[in-house]
Structure formats: structure tokens, C-alpha cells
Amino acid sequence: MLSNKNLFFLIIQAQVGIGILGLPYILYNDVQQDGWMSLLVAGVLAQGILIILVALSRTSPKETFYELNHRLLGTFLGKIVNILYILYFISFSLLLMILVSDVINTWILHRTPKWAIILLLLIATTYIAKEQILTISRTFLFFSILFIGLIILLFMVYPQDNHFGRMLPMGSKDFTEIVKASPDAFVSLIGFEIILFIMPFIKNPKKSLLVLTFANLFTVLLYVFLFITCVITFSGAQFSLIQEPLLYLFRGLSFHFVERIDIIFLSFWIVPISTTLVVQLYNASLGVQNLFAIQRNKCVYLLAGILLGLCLLPVSYSIKESLSSFMIYLNIIFVFIFPALLLIIAKVRGIKA
Template sequence: MEAPLNPTISRTHLFFLIIKTQIGIGLLSLPSKIQESAKGDAWISVLVAGVVIQLLLLVYWQLLNKFPNQTLSEMTVRILGVYVGKALNLIYYVFFIVIAGYACTLYVKLVNTWMLALTPSWVLLLLIIGAGVYLAIENLRIISRFFILCSVLFALLLLISFLNFSNDMQFTNILPVGQAGSWQIFKGSENTFFSMLGFEVILYFSAHVQNNPKGLLRVISLANGFVTLFYTYFVFLCLIGFSPIALAQVNEPVLFIFKGLTYQLFDRLDLIFLTIWIIPMTVTIVSYLTLAGKSLTTNQISYRRMIGFSGGLIFLLASYLSALENFDIFSKWLEYGYLFMIVVIPFLLWIMSFLLKKNRKVKST
């Protein structure tokens, strides 16, 4: 008899699975991107994006309530039928592979720029993807425990960030509040939304939570609140730490803000920060590898084979993207695809679930 794909996990496990997937490389460049439109109100744009995500999470919660203890791949088959549902699951599989490949490319370019300029990209890709596959082949409970262990790094990063308040902070950069106007604030929240992606893991991981769906909304809301405040804090820190002109010219302001800090015991806090940050970036790959495996398989044996195959696909895709000098067009199309896959399709499935329920009532009568 084949082993089940995953044992049950607690709501605490789900909380850390969500936040560790969401918080990744997007945070490092986020302040400069939002500041282009929202100016000193960039921190408000982050809060607005958090509210938008919370509204989307309510749709997820309603869908999960209708199909308790089922993953999105099982819901699609139940709502759309076997053939259409499995075809959609295959599209989701490709989507998760593309996301993981794109994320790996960004990680490698960041490490090459800041730390290991002479190291070939394929070496870094092997290290990142190899570590991701090694963890992703395990069951969800083991993965979530590792994520909880890594969460200690968030506390360390926050402690390091407090050292910046010893510098001259310009709080006038965020005044007057609301200076950018409502439209520019909402425009800035669009960039924030794409930097906070990863909450879609709820559609797959929540099916394994004990006593599902009891307390599910509270857990996903707390996770969204934590990520929103975490991003808001670092955006706020960069706004008061850089002048508006300087912030617009810096690609990774979260790293640059630590570059000027020097102490007798240690130097280059930016490199220390990045070294720690590599772990949250890598566990994001683990999450998407897991999603890819769970979108097409239902038992542990075939799941492990799928993870190994998926790792190879991610390596090939990331190697191709790393060779490109500019992939802005690819990034833009990926954003459109992301909106369709995590917003439009779940919303349509939620609407169709009502029709499914009505059809069952008609048949029963």
C-alpha cells in the first residue's frame, strides 16, 4: 500500500509555511519600486496591498470551507470534471515551475551582484535547487518544522535593522502623510502585491491542517497581517533612511541601508544580512517545488519522483533566464499570469461551487 502524500500539520505549521513562502527577494527592492509612484506614502501602499490580499483570502477561505480537507487540485477535478480539472492542474504545475525558475534567477543575479561575482550561475543554481529538492521530497510536516526553525532568522534580521536608528533618520521624508494622493498610493500597492505573493500555498497546504477548517480564517489572517507589517516596517525604514532622490537610484535599498554600518566586531552588515536572507529565499523555492509536486501527485512515491523531475526543469529554465540580459517582458507577462492563476481561477471556482451545490439539490429532488 502506497504511503499518503502528507500527514496532518497544525495551524502553527500552516502559519509559518505561509509567511516563509511570502517573504523573499521581493522585499529587497520593494521600497525603491513603490517610492517611484507613492513617494513618502509608500508605507501606506503596503498596508493597502495587505487589505487587498485579505479580501482575496476571504474568497480562498469560502472555497476551502466548501471543500474541507481537499487541495486545489482535488477541487478542480470535483468542480470541473476529470478531464478539464486534470488539464488545469497541469497548467498549475507548469505555472509553479515557472515561478520557481524565475525566483531562482533573481536569487542568482542578486548573489552574483553582491557577493560571488566570479561564481558561475549554474553552480549557484545547483546549490539552491539541490537544497530545495532535498527538503521538498520530505512530507509537509518535516518541511513546516524546518520553516519554523528558520523563523528565528526573522528576529535576527529585525535586531540588525534596529542598528540603523543610530544613523540620522529623516522622518520628514514621509511628511505630509497622503502627499502622493490616493491614485498613486493604489498604484504603489500594485508593486507591493506582486512582492507579497506566496499566500496561494493556502489552497494546497490547508487541506492537511488538523481540525480543518476550524480556526483557518484566523491563521491565514494572522499570517497576512504579519507579512504586511514586516514589509511595512522595512519600507518605512528605507523611506526615512534615504533621501527620495537616492532611494530612486538604489536597486536594493534594504541591503544598501546596512552597507554604511560599521562596528569594531563586524563590518559589512549588508553581506551579513544577505547571507541570512538566502535561507528565506531558498525555502520559497521549497514551497513552490512542493506545490508543483502536489498539483499532479497523490502519493509519496510518485511525489518524490515528480520533485526530482521538477528540480531539473527549474534548473533548465533558470539557466536560460540567467543568460538573458533583460527579462522585463517575461516578468510583466508572469505578473499577468499570476493574477489569472491565483485571483481569477480561484474566484471562478468559488462561483462555480455554488452551481455545483444547486445541481446536487436538483438531482436529489
């Protein structure tokens, strides 16, 4: 059973991943130095969704989301919805892997073929994802030490040549513009939907909302801190050029005995990125298990095989852009709109019963 501590780290590991590398760049291009406001708006949005998700899974705490679907929507409709969810998780993982292999390819391993990077990534993630949720969460707890490393490194940027005035003028953008940019920030907060699937395994379900709130708060604050660090370090036109500001931030760092912190950092940051993948694989594998009634670890192998196959398709890389813009809407549909509808159905049925 998952304790509160386990749950907290499970959620932040699910949230923080590849998105953190490019998030400040995307936000800056939308609303310049006011991007941190968009982040806060996205955080509030995520908090609202969290409340809905927890309320939904509390309607029957002993069932996972897939079983709930079956019960509430009937066997046929429930099956269709479950398949859609599995497809959503698969496409999310696919996009994630394409982005990871792209970043590693451009920053570190220029000549290594992408399939090799993806294969390595998949081997590692399947190895974790096939385990029980408790094992997964304990692994994540251990990996979370990397967040401390990230925060320390971010603080090390401060003694460098930076200028706090770059945060000014504050609030120069309209509120509507700031809200419009928040879906871009919201993408990087995705991951907490795992709560729909792990409710039956939580030791203390009543406290779960509180734990999730703290996890969400941590992630949002981490992003805000990162964004502010980037704004004060990069000058305006420079910031709008740098696609991975987090890495570029560390590229400028240099110590007496260690140089190229960016590459060292990225090599380690693959771990939090793959934890996001683990969570997606876990969610999807539960669905496959529900669908075909086979052992869950076999479902994970099956999914990993499918993902590898998809990545090997030559088209996968050309659809990167369209897939990532498509994903913004898919996230909102699958994480927000559909669970909200289901909650209404559950409530209506509950009243009837």
C-alpha cells in the same frame, strides 16, 4: 497534521522571500514616501483573496486544489487547468531563481557562474521539498529565527543618521495612484496560495482563516516597517537609485568588530528566499503527482531537473524583465481570478446538489 503555529510560519516563509530586497525601491519609485499606503492596500487585497481561498478549500476540506479541479471541471478541463497551474509555479520558481542568482552575483560572488548558484539552491530546496508537509513546516519554523535577526538589524539602523521628516508630506499622492502601485506590493505578498494545497493536512481547519490573517498581517507590517526605515534613512534621489534598499541599508551599518553587515545578511537571507522556492516546488509537485500518479518526492526531483535545465538556457536571463512584469498579471489570474471563479462554480453546484 499541521498545528496553527506550523501553519503561521509556513505562510510567512512562503510570503517573505526575494521580494523584500527590492520592494521599497519599487514602491518609492511609484508613489514616493506614500508607499506604505500602497502596502496597506495590497494587504487588504491579499486579505480579501485569503478569504476567497479559504472559502474555496473549505467546500471540500479533504481534497487538494488539483483534486477539486477534477471534480468541479471534469477530467479534461480539470487536467488542463492543473497543467496551467504547474506551469505557473514553474515560471514563478524560474523567475525567483533568476533573481536570486542575479542578486548573489552582483553582491557577493562576482565570478561564480550562475548555474552553480542555482544548482546549490536547487539541491537545498529539493532536499526540503521532497519531505512531508509537516517536516517542511517544522523546518520553516526553525528558519523563522532569521526574521528576528532582520527586525533587530532594522532597529539598529535607527541610531544612525536619519531624518523622520522624510516621511512628509504625507498623502501627497492621489488615492488612485496609491492603489495603482499596490499590485507591485502585492507580488511580495504572494505565497499564501499554498493554503489551497494543504487544507487536508491542517489539524484545525476552522481556525485556519484566523491564522492566515495573522500571518498576512505580520508580513504586511514587516514590509511597512522596512519601508518606513528605508524612507527615513535614504534621501529622495538616492532612494530612487538603490535597487536593493534592504541591503544598502545594512551596507551603511558598521560596528567595531563587524563590518559589511549587508553581505553577512544576504548570506543568511538566502534561507528565507529558498523557503519560498520550496513552497513553489511543493505546490507544483502535488500537481505533477496528481497528473501522473507517481511518488511525490520523484515529482520534486523531476521539477528540479526541469528548472535547472530552464535556467541553463541562455535566454533565461534576457527575459528577466519581461518575465517579472508578466508575473504581476499571472499572479492575479492564478491566485485571485481563477480561484474566485471556481468558488462561484462550487457554490452553484452546491446549490444544485
